[in-house]
Amino acid sequence: MRLGITECTSRLITARHGILGTTPADRGPDLVPVCFVATATHAAVPIDTVKPKASTDLRRRRNLVEDPRATLLVEHWDEDWSSLWWVRARLELVAATPSGRLAEWDEALRVKYPPYAGATFADVLVFAITGVTGWSGAG
């Protein structure tokens, strides 16, 4: 069954991780698991220096310069399909986030994820949520 907006938002905010999809011009969609924090209107995805990466000039940032639209999926898998659910948020990159607001996102990320305690971020991608839909196998 379709989930209402309030339920979608609640599940998005409390989810521990999600899948971020971005769209390069020259190939199929790029999908990557991400840590994030969300409110009813915005989502922030850090480019951290904690998990080892080849570079912090990540493809996802370059994709978003080409096309600022992205999608964040959170979901629950279960072998019992009546327990399945997912929530999909449509996003658009916020071009410039005031530094004070960025500091708040940094802090929210550190509170949500203990391994980020004391961490600094190479970048934080801040998105406006332009729509949210969800589905549940229950009911």
Add this chain to the structure above:
Amino acid sequence: MRLGITECTSRLITARHGILGTTPADRGPDLVPVCFVATATHAAVPIDTVKPKASTDLRRRRNLVEDPRATLLVEHWDEDWSSLWWVRARLELVAATPSGRLAEWDEALRVKYPPYAGATFADVLVFAITGVTGWSGAG
């Protein structure tokens, strides 16, 4: 660390579910959790009639007519980030699959997923795997 192709393929084949990304022309990427079966060269995603949906003329099928490229992500989340891993397969829709081969995919899906026992599928999307990459937080 980067995972080798053999390791990527092994994790893709044994994963119980994945996230399929397709690219509509008019908006950001569509992401949806899917059941699937994979070999080293192909992946098949059913459009089933078991989990309730608004329609079997699904957006993912229409997206793939517009752009046959897709991405399948399988991943493991863990609060211990040294246990994180993901594998991403680049896909391209196979336009026409011989009916005998389709029957084999149907059977493989029923073997992998008990709730599909006795089920028929509205459609099975068959993709060629054009590339695979993976990452693990371990080591």
